[in-house]
Amino acid sequence: MKRAFSLILIIVMILTSQVAFAQIPFVEGGVIGDVALDGTYEYEEMFFLTGKPMTLKGIVKVPAVPNKDTYTQKVTFSLANTAENITLTRNITYDVVKTQKDAVTQTLYEKTITKFDETIVTNEGTFTLGKYTFNDSRIYDHSPSVSYFAGQLVGERTYYLNGDYLTNSGYIKIVDEGDPIVGYEHQWGKSETMVNRQEITHSIPNPNYDATVRGSQENLVWHAALDINLASTQKVDFIYQGTDPQSISFRGSYFKVTTEENVLSVKYDLPTLTSAGDVDYTVTKRNQSEMNKSKEVILETKALITPKIRDIGDHWAKEDVFLLTSLEIFDVKQEYFAPDAYISRLEFGKAVVNALAGVLPEATRTDLIKRKRPGVTTPYLDVLPDDPDYQYFEYIHEHQLMSGENRYFKPDEPITRAEMVAVLIKALGLEYLAPNPPYKTVFTDDSKIAEWAKDYVYMANEIGLVTGYDDGSFKPLNRVTKAEAASMIHALIKHLKDEITYDYREKIINR
Structure with missing residues (x-):
């Protein structure tokens, strides 16, 4: 009924x-x-x-x-x-x-x-x-x-x-x-x-x-x-x-x-x-x-598309993966999602961009011609003008979501937890709300969190995006699985559409 x-x-x-x-x-x-x-x-x-x-x-x-x-x-x-x-x-x-x-x-x-x-x-x-x-x-x-x-x-x-x-x-x-x-x-x-x-x-x-x-x-x-x-x-x-x-x-x-x-x-x-x-x-x-x-x-x-993925039936992240593929945040063409495989920097970057701006349109013939003109520099040194994901590299670079290393994006390398959290907090624009250094995060392995990542980790914990492991650690250098990435991007969406409403409405009207 x-x-x-x-x-x-x-x-x-x-x-x-x-x-x-x-x-x-x-x-x-x-x-x-x-x-x-x-x-x-x-x-x-x-x-x-x-x-x-x-x-x-x-x-x-x-x-x-x-x-x-x-x-x-x-x-x-x-x-x-x-x-x-x-x-x-x-x-x-x-x-x-x-x-x-x-x-x-x-x-x-x-x-x-x-x-x-x-x-x-x-x-x-x-x-x-x-x-x-x-x-x-x-x-x-x-x-x-x-x-x-x-x-x-x-x-x-x-x-x-x-x-x-x-x-x-x-x-x-x-x-x-x-x-x-x-x-x-x-x-x-x-x-x-x-x-x-x-x-x-x-x-x-x-x-x-x-x-x-x-x-x-x-x-x-x-x-x-x-x-x-x-x-x-x-x-x-x-x-x-x-x-x-x-x-x-x-x-x-x-x-x-x-x-x-x-x-x-x-x-x-x-x-x-x-x-x-x-x-x-x-x-x-x-x-x-x-x-x-x-x-x-x-x-x-x-109505959203329904993905036909065969390997998430009993997985702890099946709801996250099913929703994000329905929204086309993740690629829906593949029959297997491989939730426990490590996600690459490019895969994670593309998914975050899709969550923030929707699926980016493919390059037109005019776009391709413009990219190959003399004097045009690509967003990163290891990205070619005819790369099928060029528009994503361009968006990521323009919005400073991922800086790469010495102007190399390294798209196929796995992303770490510290790098993932940095992308999410940059997307929200909240990194400037962290305390003035020096300070410590709440995590037991705070000393292992690089200085460049500390503001991002601090703010991610502050707004509830990450809470750490059962032993109180953050494990900043751990590689991120596709299931973990789906869970975190879903958490980002929920924060945007649900949780900040409390700050901008209930907390003000009901005070």
């Missing part, structure tokens, strides 16, 4: 697969839902501008983000709460400028608003956006496997009631300022987390104001404070589906499922309302509580 349910679930996912954008569309607390039309999504936003916590529902239209250094993006919102007689329309045009800093493999990102129209209709009347400031500034740091980013968002908006700056019946002022926006993008997902502290000031003329009476207030003013925690996370999962028929050429296969989850938590400090639902200006008691929302949608499902 469980297997039948899983199959139905996968069929539903295939039928409902879609493409979304994986970003937070605005600083207000809102969550993205399912696709409604092309580029249009169901959307819910928390609303506090009347002094009463509530939710507005509707749609948001977000165009695809172009792969350009400079572009313009228009985002539109149409929201309402019919029970409270509230409607909101918002049209924002952003200008985005990216400045590449190749010397430090970083990108500076500036997002500004060039046009912003917003109208909110409540029982009080119509609030129209009159003035605003906004800046979203970020820095992206690019490692071979993942681009990490952090940024700062500040903004201020003023809405005028039934008029404009010169003539109005009151105003609402909102000030946005929060902790750094943080996130990442890589082959297996992306995430963006924002903590926004919002201060709201609501002011209307006091109908009972008497200038002759001492202490009479010209305006009725209330204040509110919001702590908005919002995260948008896109990730990939792998679902294994077994097959029941006996007369079938394969026993099971994996499906690659991409989902996006939006999580929102808002702690609010609002004025108290009267029984009629109006702000009570006569009391100092506050309305303090929290609202939470989350939404998960399926973006895409994809």
